[in-house]
Amino acid sequence: EVQLVQSGAEVKKPGESLKISCKTSGYNFPIYWIAWVRQMPGKGLEWMGIIYPADSDARYNPSFRGQVTLSVDKSISSAYLQWSSLEASDTAMFYCVRPIMVGEIIVGIDYWGQGTLVTVSS
Amino acid sequence: QSALTQPPSASGSPGQSVTISCTGTSSDVGGYPYVSWYQHHPGKAPKLLIYEVNKRPSGVPDRFSGSKSGNTASLTVSGLQAEDEADYYCSSFADSNNLGVFGGGTKLTVL
Numbered sequence: 001e002v003q004l005v006q007s008g009a010e011v012k013k014p015g016e017s018l019k020i021s022c023k024t025s026g027y028n029f030p031i032y033w034i035a036w037v038r039q040m041p042g043k044g045l046e047w048m049g050i051i052y053p054a055d056s057d058a059r060y061n062p063s064f065r066g067q068v069t070l071s072v073d074k075s076i077s078s079a080y081l082q083w084s085s086l087e088a089s090d091t092a093m094f095y096c097v098r099p100i101m102v103g104e105i106i107v108g109i110d111y112w113g114q115g116t117l118v119t120v121s122s
Numbered sequence: 123q124s125a126l127t128q129p130p131s132a133s134g135s136p137g138q139s140v141t142i143s144c145t146g147t148s149s150d151v152g153g154y155p156y157v158s159w160y161q162h163h164p165g166k167a168p169k170l171l172i173y174e175v176n177k178r179p180s181g182v183p184d185r186f187s188g189s190k191s192g193n194t195a196s197l198t199v200s201g202l203q204a205e206d207e208a209d210y211y212c213s214s215f216a217d218s219n220n221l222g223v224f225g226g227g228t229k230l231t232v233l
Binding site for chain 1 (some may be wrong): 125154156158160167168170173174179211213215219220221222223224225226227
């Protein structure tokens with residue numbers, strides 16, 4: 001059974017760093033792209049970026065490039081989303097997902113993590 | 123404001139059909155055959171219903187169908203059942219970011 005299990009909710013202060021995780025199981029982690037999706041309070045879903053674990057090839061939504069970093073650890077089949085300096089506007093729910101790809105195009109999402117709520121407040 | 127426009131709500135009685143629209147532009151919905159639809163029950167992970175406009179993953183009932191015309195995609199739920207009450211999101215590949223965009227979601231109520 002494919003599972004994506006995310007780390008727990010976080011409460012941080014502006015300026016702090018943060019790394020949230022997505023532990024996967026039930027499939028061959030290196031050969032499937034994995035992605036992160038943001039949902040700000042009361043707002044819709046947004047693609048943040050995708051990463052191919054086999055070679056850590058990461059593609060970012062231009063809206064998020066430079067704001068976050070995607071990484072993986074193949075040895076433990078886990079993906080990570082990190083910030084070096086959080087802002088209040090980073091408050092959101094973040095989902096790791098396994099996208100369905102046709103070539104390099106995302107055509108759907110077949111598995112979702114349960115979401116990690118990040119709250120940034122002074 | 124989401125990139126794709128969905129009606130905030132839709133409703134129907136058991137057994138009826140309901141159609142949810144998803145309007146984008148020629149840079150996403152209209153330009154590519156890569157529209158997907160998700161069902162989201164609160165507290166659970168979203169579930170893929172439709173991908174590539176009208177394909178159903180195995181296990182998804184054929185009561186769920188997708189279509190597209192121009193810049194608007196549609197999800198039709200036929201033979202409404204109580205368990206269909208949920209939020210529904212559309213998504214499309216978008217050449218604006220080479221990843222994709224989502225709709226704002228539609229809350230489906232089964233009366």
